Amino acid sequence: MKDFRKMDEMEMAINLKAIRLAWVYGILFLLIWIGHDWIKSGLFNGIAFILMSSQLAVYWAVQLFLKWKLGKDEK
Secondary structure, three states: OOOOOOOOOOHHHHHHHHHHHHHHHHHHHHHHHHHHHHHHHHHOOOOHHHHHHHHHHHHHHHHHHHHHHHHHHOO
């Protein structure tokens, strides 16, 4: 099995930017899908809404936790 090497700062920055853009694309895609279904058929797409809202909830929860944890280590 091939050994993994640690990423340098540039590779980490590129990966982080790609992950952020992919996440924003997913959120926007789901939002447009929900809006399209609402306008076109008058029906609410619950599965897409649950997926979109759970993505946002996980993002905010992890962000709050990491800020709390990193802030706690500075003291």
